[in-house]
């Protein structure tokens with residue numbers, strides 16, 4: 001994948017290519033921006049461009065070096081990812097040991113640290129030593145969603161490069177090209193993506209759209225005295241990975257309701273393609289109530305991430321919505 005196939009990040013790419021042209025590649029970059037907007041792809045493309053046997057300041061995708069990097073078998077280009085929840089000290093030490101050796105074949109050795117914000121304190125401390133004494137002819141690229149989640153001592157030793165949410169049109173074009181979604185599902189996927197192309201989006205869009213409509217149905221029925229489908233739905237969501245989508249989507253719904261109540265234009269609503277049920281719910285969810293429910297969704301998400309009982313937490317959340325309508 002050459003630089004031209006990294007989409008929606010023109011500013012970041014122009015900055016990187018200019019540094020290459022001028023021969024001013026630093027020892028460490030910090031690629032900063034939301035998840036799933038192309039940071040790691042850009043880092044791999046940079047690794048290829050720095051070592052390509054054919055192209056100038058870009059990758060050809062055909063020479064042995066480019067192909068090895070694409071196949072993740074290049075001995076001098078390495079990606080470190082969280083092992084479970086964190087990047088651990090053992091992983092960082094291993095990188096340090098590799099960097100102590102002479103590169104096998106690369107002009108520029110490249111270490112990419114994906115989700116660098118997940119380095120635990122010991123790992124970050126060990127990593128700092130590598131950054132303080134960068135080995136010759138090595139580039140380190142840290143990818144992170146927020147600089148604030150990394151120690152200042154690490155951030156200050158890297159050249160920051162900003163990555164942004166993908167423009168809506170770019171998201172639409174990429175999804176259209178990548179899969180065979182019907183018009184409604186494509187529209188839903190673009191709206192729900194919110195500028196981030198997570199890998200599971202394409203495969204899950206149709207299922208998620210149906211889940212969304214089930215939830216919208218429940219939300220518009222909140223004021224009825226009995227709430228029969230709730231236990232059944234909660235059991236289904238809890239038994240699968242659907243609970244993650246349920247919470248993520250509820251966040252968008254209550255955000256939309258808060259915006260609607262505050263008189264925001266329809267174009268700003270993520271669920272603007274479901275305006276009628278939004279307006280129905282807007283009758284009892286004032287901006288203030290919607291914001292309260294939004295906070296409850298976030299609190300439930302945090303609780304479930306540290307292993308609370310899914311069924312109990314989701315049931316309590318939905319009963320809380322019902323209570324908020326009374």
Ligand SMILES: [Zn+2]
Nearest residue numbers: 052060063066
């Ligand atoms: Zn090449």
